[in-house]
Amino acid sequence: MPEATSPDSIKPSSFIAKLVSGELGTLLALAAVIIFFAVADPIQNGDRASFVTVRNFRVMMTQTSIVAVAALGMTMIIISGGIDLSAGTALTLSATVLAWFLKNDYPAFAAVAVCLLTGVTCGLINGLLISSLRIVPFIVTLGTMTIFLGIGKLVSNETTIFPSAAQRPDWISNLCSTKPPDMLAGGMPNLPLAVWITLLLAIATTVLLKYSVFGRYIYALGSNESTARLCGLNIPLVKTAVYAVAGLFVGVAGMYQFGLLKMGNPVEGIGLELKIIAAVVIGGGSLNGGRGSILGTLAGAAIMTVIASGCDLLEVRNPYQNIIVGVIIVAAVLLDQVRERRLAA
Amino acid sequence: MLRMEGISKRFGATRALHNVELSVERGEVLALIGENGAGKSTLMKVLSGAHHPDSGSMTLDGTSFQPAGPHAARTAGVAMIYQELNLATDLSVEDNIMLGLEKSRLGFLKRREQRKLVSQALETLGHSDLKPTTIVGHLSVGEQQLVEITRAIVMDAQVVVFDEPTSSLPKRDVDRLFQVIERLRSDNRAIVYISHYLEEVRRIADRFAVLRDGETAGTGTIADVSDREIISLMVGRSVEDLFPQVPHQPGETILTIENLHGLKKPAGSSIDLRKGEILGISGLVGAGRTELLRCLFGLDKVQSGEIKVSGVSCKPTPRRQIAAGLGLVSEDRKSEGLAQSLSILDNMVLSRLEPYSRGGWINPKKIVASGRDWMKKLEVKAQGPHQPVEALSGGNQQKVAIARILHQGADVLLLDEPTRGIDVGTKSEIYRLIGEAAADGKAVLFVSSYLPELMAMCDRIAVMANGTIRACRNTSDWTEEDIMSQAITN
Numbered sequence: 050m051p052e053a054t055s056p057d058s059i060k061p062s063s064f065i066a067k068l069v070s071g072e073l074g075t076l077l078a079l080a081a082v083i084i085f086f087a088v089a090d091p092i093q094n095g096d097r098a099s100f101v102t103v104r105n106f107r108v109m110m111t112q113t114s115i116v117a118v119a120a121l122g123m124t125m126i127i128i129s130g131g132i133d134l135s136a137g138t139a140l141t142l143s144a145t146v147l148a149w150f151l152k153n154d155y156p157a158f159a160a161v162a163v164c165l166l167t168g169v170t171c172g173l174i175n176g177l178l179i180s181s182l183r184i185v186p187f188i189v190t191l192g193t194m195t196i197f198l199g200i201g202k203l204v205s206n207e208t209t210i211f212p213s214a215a216q217r218p219d220w221i222s223n224l225c226s227t228k229p230p231d232m233l234a235g236g237m238p239n240l241p242l243a244v245w246i247t248l249l250l251a252i253a254t255t256v257l258l259k260y261s262v263f264g265r266y267i268y269a270l271g272s273n274e275s276t277a278r279l280c281g282l283n284i285p286l287v288k289t290a291v292y293a294v295a296g297l298f299v300g301v302a303g304m305y306q307f308g309l310l311k312m313g314n315p316v317e318g319i320g321l322e323l324k325i326i327a328a329v330v331i332g333g334g335s336l337n338g339g340r341g342s343i344l345g346t347l348a349g350a351a352i353m354t355v356i357a358s359g360c361d362l363l364e365v366r367n368p369y370q371n372i373i374v375g376v377i378i379v380a381a382v383l384l385d386q387v388r389e390r391r392l393a394a
Numbered sequence: 395m396l397r398m399e400g401i402s403k404r405f406g407a408t409r410a411l412h413n414v415e416l417s418v419e420r421g422e423v424l425a426l427i428g429e430n431g432a433g434k435s436t437l438m439k440v441l442s443g444a445h446h447p448d449s450g451s452m453t454l455d456g457t458s459f460q461p462a463g464p465h466a467a468r469t470a471g472v473a474m475i476y477q478e479l480n481l482a483t484d485l486s487v488e489d490n491i492m493l494g495l496e497k498s499r500l501g502f503l504k505r506r507e508q509r510k511l512v513s514q515a516l517e518t519l520g521h522s523d524l525k526p527t528t529i530v531g532h533l534s535v536g537e538q539q540l541v542e543i544t545r546a547i548v549m550d551a552q553v554v555v556f557d558e559p560t561s562s563l564p565k566r567d568v569d570r571l572f573q574v575i576e577r578l579r580s581d582n583r584a585i586v587y588i589s590h591y592l593e594e595v596r597r598i599a600d601r602f603a604v605l606r607d608g609e610t611a612g613t614g615t616i617a618d619v620s621d622r623e624i625i626s627l628m629v630g631r632s633v634e635d636l637f638p639q640v641p642h643q644p645g646e647t648i649l650t651i652e653n654l655h656g657l658k659k660p661a662g663s664s665i666d667l668r669k670g671e672i673l674g675i676s677g678l679v680g681a682g683r684t685e686l687l688r689c690l691f692g693l694d695k696v697q698s699g700e701i702k703v704s705g706v707s708c709k710p711t712p713r714r715q716i717a718a719g720l721g722l723v724s725e726d727r728k729s730e731g732l733a734q735s736l737s738i739l740d741n742m743v744l745s746r747l748e749p750y751s752r753g754g755w756i757n758p759k760k761i762v763a764s765g766r767d768w769m770k771k772l773e774v775k776a777q778g779p780h781q782p783v784e785a786l787s788g789g790n791q792q793k794v795a796i797a798r799i800l801h802q803g804a805d806v807l808l809l810d811e812p813t814r815g816i817d818v819g820t821k822s823e824i825y826r827l828i829g830e831a832a833a834d835g836k837a838v839l840f841v842s843s844y845l846p847e848l849m850a851m852c853d854r855i856a857v858m859a860n861g862t863i864r865a866c867r868n869t870s871d872w873t874e875e876d877i878m879s880q881a882i883t884n
Binding site for chain 1: 691693711712713715716717722724729730731732733734735736740741744745747751754755756758798
């Protein structure tokens with residue numbers, strides 16, 4: 050039908066449609082998998098059940114941090130209509146650079162600063178290439194993915210960089226450490242620094258997306274680049290800025306990874322970008338741009354960790370875990386499309 | 395020959411067709427006239443079997459006709475020639491014509507038999523000059539259209555429907571098309587011709603049927619009615635009501651274009667626009683009107699020539715032009731004009747966030763307050779300011795697009811087909827908005843393919859063809875025929 054005669058109002062979408070759509074849907078899915086394992090674990094393991102323990106939740110949150118913090122930046126990129134396949138190797142490049150600086154006895158704050166700067170630079174390179182060459186982000190970042198891997202191997206001299214315990218400051222070593230096992234520390238939940246930083250950055254990103262001019266521009270760009278141009282946005286600048294900010298998050302994730310592994314190994318990050326993208330997609334981000342949410346992304350990253358952890362406890366073999374996560378990714382996109390079609394109808 | 399009686403069709407809550415009557419005899423050309431959204435396409439989709447009517451009946455040559463789908467309709471002898479051609483551009487003329495109808499034995503083509511059918515059909519149309527072996531991609535649009543018509547003949551179509559066939563044709567091809575339609579008529583076939591160019595309709599059709607809001611508004615012999623009467627039938631109100639007049643007085647010149655060249659078009663256009671003036675730009679599709687606006691706004695590259703806003707020469711980019719006081723409403727709401735998945739508010743204020751932000755941070759409350767005002771001012775019908783624009787009707791979407799450039803505070807409004815695909819009521823509101831803008835001292839450049847609206851709304855009308863402005867006169871010095879002849883001469 051020609052649009053001219055279509056009614057002015059749309060039918061209010063049903064409650065269920067609202068439930069399964071967007072970030073609320075992802076949060077419900079997260080709750081569902083947690084409840085599932087909380088029930089299944091005691092049935093399978095009896096007294097040895099350990100899924101619902103403070104310790105396990107703390108471990109899961111810590112494990113989620115690396116993917117989650119990088120996924121914050123990826124959410125911004127995906128909302129802006131882009132993609133970053135180089136996030137995984139840029140992440141380990143940052144970690145490798147951090148390791149190299151520590152190994153060579155530079156002060157910790159300098160090493161961390163260079164680590165973060167590495168992440169920002171990687172993002173900046175992506176952003177500049179995408180906006181100046183006008184090549185699609187998929188191809189540009191496919192290229193830089195390999196370039197960053199190569200640079201990482203150069204930095205590490207094709208081996209693994211192990212700074213000694215003395216060269217590692219305690220706070221970095223403890224970034225992702227779940228010890229000591231107390232539930233509370235000074236009245237606050239005893240969570241490792243990485244989790245706190247991630248939560249803080251998540252709030253900052255949410256505020257940025259919602260209450261800043263830059264945030265509006267990111268949504269506008271992803272929703273319709275032509276409209277953004279028509280409205281006088283400086284598109285190359287916005288794009289470059291998005292990738293650079295996302296690069297900062299990649300740098301932070303690199304720091305976490307080093308904290309967890311205590312070493313710099315550039316090949317460690319291969320394939321990690323797909324996990325990061327998956328977190329955004331499960332969280333309701335649309336690869337067509339214009340849509341995505343930080344809360345959803347965090348839930349998406351958590352879902353993957355919970356499934357991995359729960360499956361380990363239930364002694365489900367790793368191949369099945371892969372299959373389950375795959376099914377969830379496809380299901381998330383499917384739900385997204387159902388919602389889109391509802392809107393379009 | 396073909397009779398459609400009491401055809402009704404609903405899509406959800408929308409009544410697309412209601413009790414429509416239509417009949418066409420052999421050896422007759424029936425013009426089907428109506429505005430965008432009047433139900434012409436839906437009616438033709440019912441005829442071609444793409445839609446099934448909820449009620450009503452169709453007969454073809456006295457026997458009941460209930461096509462199960464497009465293919466069944468074609469086999470029964472109803473052929474559609476659409477605006478957009480459906481051809482495989484890498485295949486030859488013959489292969490295209492015979493696609494799906496191949497004559498073969500054991501999977502091998504019987505070329506000779508095919509060739510004979512094709513040349514016979516081409517002869518019927520008076521176009522034996524078209525070689526069956528030519529690759530369709532190498533043909534002009536007009537010739538490609540001919541290939542589609544030939545296909546209809548090979549299928550022995552008794553009813554041939556043309557859906558706005560001249561919208562992308564140069565004059566020479568239009569003449570040729572009309573000769574072909576004459577041939578079809580004298581070959582005793584029935585022809586339905588959809589158009590809203592009244593001049594064309596007068597030239598080719600015997601009878602007319604006007605659709606409005608999904609109903610038959612009137613039928614008759616074309617020679618018995620005036621253009622004004624047909625327009626009144628189309629819009630359902632008198633011409634005066636449709637085009638509300640807001641008094642306005644052209645003042646000093648605000649925009650000057652001198653010998654403007656784009657990459658291809660415009661090819662040397664000069665014009666000036668005054669404050670408080672509505673200047674219409676007419677011309678065929680592809681004449682370079684859209685490109686002219688896009689160059690002016692910095693969306694397309696300017697090769698040479700000069701653009702002056704308030705006497706200041708500028709090198710346009712959208713950002714600079716917005717700052718200089720220009721605003722553009724795109725002809726394509728869907729892929730350029732509006733960010734469909736964003737809310738009404740976000741779309742309205744995107745080009746000017748300054749009033750709501752400090753140091754890069756936004757105050758959403760202020761946006762909502764101001765957005766509500768604008769929605770009220772332009773009477774945008776929606777559930778609320780946060781509703782995504784994709785859920786709005788075309789007319790309301792267009793109001794959002796216009797609200798944006800008004801909110802932006804533009805002094806020069808560049809409007810590219812601002813009433814396309816919009817219902818009559820909203821059209822009238824948009825005309826009023828344009829009039830009020832002019833009364834407010836704004837300058838309006840109004841590109842449109844719909845002559846009656848230009849004639850009724852504009853102070854001056856310029857006609858473009860082949861990337862240049864052919865003539866620009868006061869509206870009172872133009873007739874529709876003059877404009878058409880300027881638009882189609884090479």
